[in-house]
Amino acid sequence: MATGRTHRPATRSRGIPEATVARLPLYLRALTALSERSVPTVSSEELAAAAGVNSAKLRKDFSYLGSYGTRGVGYDVEYLVYQISRELGLTQDWPVVIVGIGNLGAALANYGGFASRGFRVAALIDADPALTGRTVAGIAVQHTDELEKIIDDNGVSIGVIATPAGAAQQVCERLVAAGVTSILNFAPTVLSVPDGVDVRKVDLSIELQILAFHEQRKASEENPGAGIDGSLPAAEEPPVVAKRAARNQTPAAGAERSASPDQGPDGDVPAVMPA
Amino acid sequence: MATGRTHRPATRSRGIPEATVARLPLYLRALTALSERSVPTVSSEELAAAAGVNSAKLRKDFSYLGSYGTRGVGYDVEYLVYQISRELGLTQDWPVVIVGIGNLGAALANYGGFASRGFRVAALIDADPALTGRTVAGIAVQHTDELEKIIDDNGVSIGVIATPAGAAQQVCERLVAAGVTSILNFAPTVLSVPDGVDVRKVDLSIELQILAFHEQRKASEENPGAGIDGSLPAAEEPPVVAKRAARNQTPAAGAERSASPDQGPDGDVPAVMPA
DNA sequence: ATGTCTTTGTGAACGCGTGCACAAAGATGG
DNA sequence: CCATCTTTGTGCACGCGTTCACAAAGACAT
Numbered sequence: 001m002a003t004g005r006t007h008r009p010a011t012r013s014r015g016i017p018e019a020t021v022a023r024l025p026l027y028l029r030a031l032t033a034l035s036e037r038s039v040p041t042v043s044s045e046e047l048a049a050a051a052g053v054n055s056a057k058l059r060k061d062f063s064y065l066g067s068y069g070t071r072g073v074g075y076d077v078e079y080l081v082y083q084i085s086r087e088l089g090l091t092q093d094w095p096v097v098i099v100g101i102g103n104l105g106a107a108l109a110n111y112g113g114f115a116s117r118g119f120r121v122a123a124l125i126d127a128d129p130a131l132t133g134r135t136v137a138g139i140a141v142q143h144t145d146e147l148e149k150i151i152d153d154n155g156v157s158i159g160v161i162a163t164p165a166g167a168a169q170q171v172c173e174r175l176v177a178a179g180v181t182s183i184l185n186f187a188p189t190v191l192s193v194p195d196g197v198d199v200r201k202v203d204l205s206i207e208l209q210i211l212a213f214h215e216q217r218k219a220s221e222e223n224p225g226a227g228i229d230g231s232l233p234a235a236e237e238p239p240v241v242a243k244r245a246a247r248n249q250t251p252a253a254g255a256e257r258s259a260s261p262d263q264g265p266d267g268d269v270p271a272v273m274p275a
Numbered sequence: 276m277a278t279g280r281t282h283r284p285a286t287r288s289r290g291i292p293e294a295t296v297a298r299l300p301l302y303l304r305a306l307t308a309l310s311e312r313s314v315p316t317v318s319s320e321e322l323a324a325a326a327g328v329n330s331a332k333l334r335k336d337f338s339y340l341g342s343y344g345t346r347g348v349g350y351d352v353e354y355l356v357y358q359i360s361r362e363l364g365l366t367q368d369w370p371v372v373i374v375g376i377g378n379l380g381a382a383l384a385n386y387g388g389f390a391s392r393g394f395r396v397a398a399l400i401d402a403d404p405a406l407t408g409r410t411v412a413g414i415a416v417q418h419t420d421e422l423e424k425i426i427d428d429n430g431v432s433i434g435v436i437a438t439p440a441g442a443a444q445q446v447c448e449r450l451v452a453a454g455v456t457s458i459l460n461f462a463p464t465v466l467s468v469p470d471g472v473d474v475r476k477v478d479l480s481i482e483l484q485i486l487a488f489h490e491q492r493k494a495s496e497e498n499p500g501a502g503i504d505g506s507l508p509a510a511e512e513p514p515v516v517a518k519r520a521a522r523n524q525t526p527a528a529g530a531e532r533s534a535s536p537d538q539g540p541d542g543d544v545p546a547v548m549p550a
Numbered sequence: 551a552t553g554t555c556t557t558t559g560t561g562a563a564c565g566c567g568t569g570c571a572c573a574a575a576g577a578t579g580g
Numbered sequence: 581c582c583a584t585c586t587t588t589g590t591g592c593a594c595g596c597g598t599t600c601a602c603a604a605a606g607a608c609a610t
Contacts (some may be wrong), residue, residue, distance in 0.1 A: 019567060021488050025481040029463065032491070043587065052465035056569055056590095063589055071588040072574045088484050089491030096483070103385045107378035113463060113480040122424070135334070157490055181493060182486040184479075188304065188388060190327035198489045200482050204459075206387040207475050208371070209300040209363050211457040212393070214430055214473045216364030218456060294597060318557065331599055338559055346558040346605045 016087075020061045026051045027058065028084045034077050043074040085118075095122035095154045099171050100163030101131055101141050104186055108162060109137040122154040127167065144171075151178035158182045165189045235259075291362075295336045299324045299359050300332065306356045318349040340498075360393075370397035370429045372455075374446050375438030376406055376416050379461055383437060384412040397429040402442065419446075426453035433457045440464040 030050040034042060036245055044062075048055035062068060062075070068083055069075045076146050085091050096114070098105050101124050108114075109124055124136055127144045134141050142150060150156070159180040161168050168187035175183060182198045303415055305325040309317055315372075319337075323330035337343060337350070344350045360366050370388070373380050376399050384399055399411055402419040409416050416423060425431070434455040436443050443462035450458065457473045460466055466474050 017567075022481070022485055024488070025478075025484040026465075028484070029480075030465075044589095045587085050465070052467075054569065056571090057567090059587090059589060060568085067589070069588055070577085072577045072586045076585070087488070090484065092491075094483075094487055094490070103378075103382035107382045108479065110378045111479065114483075117480065117484065119483055158486055182490045184482055184486060190301075190305075190325070192327075196493070198486060200486055202477060202479065202482060203300075204383065204386065204477065205298050205392065206297070206300040207459055207477060208369075208389075208394055209303075209365065209392065210297055211433055211459060211473060211475055212364040212369055213299070213362070215369070215457045216367075218471070223463040275310075292597070319559095320557085329599070331601090332597090334557090334559065335598085342559070344558055346609080347556045347607045349557070 016064045020064055021055065021088075023051070023057075023061055024084050024088055026053070027061070028081065028088070028090075029076055031081045031084070039077055041070075041074045041076055044069070047075065090118040092118060094119050094158055095156045096120065096158045096160060097123045097125055097147075097150060097154075097156050097175075098160045098162060099125045099144075099147070099175070100161060100167070101126040101136055102162065102164075104163040108135050108160060109139060119158075122156055123150045125150065125163075127163075147174055148178045148238055151175065151180060156180060158184070160184045160186070161191075162186045281406040289487055291339045295339055296363075298328065298332075298336055299328070299363055301328070302336070303356065303359045303363070303365075306352055306359070309352050310356055316345075316349045316351055319344070322350065365393040367393060369394050369433055370431045371395065371433045371435060372398045372400055372422075372425060372429075373435045374400045374419075374422070374450070374460075375436060375442070376411055377437065377439075381411050381435040382462060383435060384414060394433075397431055398425045400425065403440075410507075422449055423453045426450065431455060433459070435459045435461070436466075437461045473498050519545060 024070055027047065031042075033050070034047075042050075044055045048058040051058065059069075062080075062233045065083060065087055068080055082091075098108055098121060101109065103246050105126070106126065109121060114121055121137070121139055122139045124139050125144055125147055126132065126141050129143065131141045132143045145194055151159075157180055159174075159175040159182070161171055161183060163171055165187045168185065168189045169191060172183060172185070172191045172193060176193055176197055181196060183191065183193070183200070185199055185201045186203075188203055191201075195197055302322065305322055306317075308325070309322075317325075319330045319334045324332040326333065334344075337355075340358060343355055357366075373383055373396060376384065380399065380401070388395055396412070396414055399414050399416045400419055400422055400495050401407065401416050405416065406416045407418045407525045426434075432455055434450040434457070436446055436450075436458060438446055440462045441459065443464045444466060447458060447460070447466045447468060451468055451472055456471060458466065458468070458475070460474055461478075463478055463480060466476075468474055468547055472549060
């Protein structure tokens with residue numbers, strides 16, 4: 001899960017719990033699909049299955065929005081689509097800028113899901129003069145120098161950062177200074193922003209690592225003792241020996257495997273695409 | 276927050292809470308940066324700041340791994356890097372396949388962060404014969420027909436799905452049948468998988484919608500009553516009229532930009548890149 | 551050795567989120 | 581109009597996760 005909010009005492013959004021807000025888009029997607037099939041109503045059970053959640057949870061979520069269902073029948077699909085869209089603020093137009101038009105930035109620009117839900121790519125911005133003027137997804141790439149003007153002219157309040165990690169914080173500061181108050185960050189860095197600015201982070205590397213953790217656990221479960229070391233009795237004291245041993249073999253485990261001479265020294269290499 | 280796990284009673288991973296596991300990669304990144312700067316030790320306070328979390332939380336997280344710190348001093352950077360890497364299973368090689376080499380798939384293939392942490396792109400797979408044979412990021416794209424063989428030959432247990440939504444479930448099933456037990460899903464769909472298979476989801480559209488929600492809230496806070504409608508008194512009845520109104524202003528904008536003839540009718544258009 | 555000072559590791563309290571289970575609401579049929 | 585049946589809306593209890601706050605541990609100086 002793309003994690004990371006920034007500050008904020010959590011539940012404060014006028015009653016609607018953060019966890020519920022995070023699920024609304026899920027419901028909306030399922031409802032949209034039903035709407036396209038001209039299904040008039042759904043029960044919480046059906047919709048929950050389609051969204052991949054528990055029906056009780058779904059009902060409770062909807063209860064925060066109001067009582068939009070009809071007992072014995074279910075929910076009116078169209079009506080619910082409207083209510084959720086409104087609640088999420090999707091009934092208005094949200095101009096968005098994407099900064100950093102590398103592989104990922106281009107992929108985002110081409111993403112159809114953007115426009116389909118109230119979001120409009122107002123501009124693509126990159127620091128590389130070579131890209132300036134070229135068009136991606138039918139939109140001309142503009143130079144970073146124009147950033148402030150673009151934000152201002154289009155009334156942009158949401159920015160997407162798809163730059164290398166090294167440039168992210170600086171870009172972030174310029175966006176914020178120019179008036180952006182919500183940022184979706186794909187760079188593998190912790191952005192620090194002033195209060196009042198929301199940051200959400202999407203980090204592919206982290207997701208993979210979490211998967212690896214569970215994968216490893218699964219493996220050691222069906223084949224105990226196969227772990228590199230005892231692993232399991234982690235509660236024990238892996239005496240100083242281990243500590244020392246670790247000390248020198250450690251760094252960048254990848255060293256031995258050495259498949260490709262990836263990057264030179266830099267291990268945390270921001271690389272071109274973070275996600 | 277790339278969200279979405281699938282099933283599983285949560286905390287069961289031999290003591291380490293799920294929330295903690297999700298933060299370990301964050302610590303690891305910060306530690307790696309310190310390691311590169313040859314910093315020998317860090318205090319929980321410093322490291323917490325670098326990772327963007329609360330220091331008490333960080334200490335508690337580490338306490339689940341064991342007592343790796345030294346009171347009065349802090350944590351040994353190298354040692355901690357090793358411990359966390361081991362815990363996450365990053366000391367071993369994880370061959371990964373990416374299915375769906377569109378804009379996003381290509382971006383992922385080019386992502387340097389992959390190789391830098393024990394992950395190795397074993398193969399790129401796509402259903403489009405036009406792509407087969409072409410190389411992306413120095414890796415040849417293979418046809419979907421080879422999927423099972425590739426998984427088997429390389430002992431792949433982690434798969435990345437970057438296909439359009441329509442193909443995701445089917446690809447998922449083939450991956451699972453072939454032996455994959457962890458999936459990172461970028462397609463905007465709910466995947467259903469058998470027990471024992473982990474699924475993590477990354478969905479750009481959802482992240483943006485969550486940002487829009489908060490953005491809208493901010494706007495209506497500093498300018499109450501400016502909302503499209505009363506908004507706040509959501510508990511009220513926004514009669515049928517609104518319902519209709521919403522109907523026709525809403526839908527799929529993406530149609531215009533029409534860059535590529537993605538898919539025809541499908542309204543929830545998976546498009547080329549989901550996330 | 552002894553004292554002081556820093557920083558960890560954790561017990562305990564609190565709050566959010568989840569899921570159960572059921573009463574109330576309303577549709578539907580006779 | 582009444583009975584029955586379906587499905588919502590929610591009170592309640594439980595558990596995970598977060599945070600506070602402090603005692604214990606160890607470094608370091610004297």
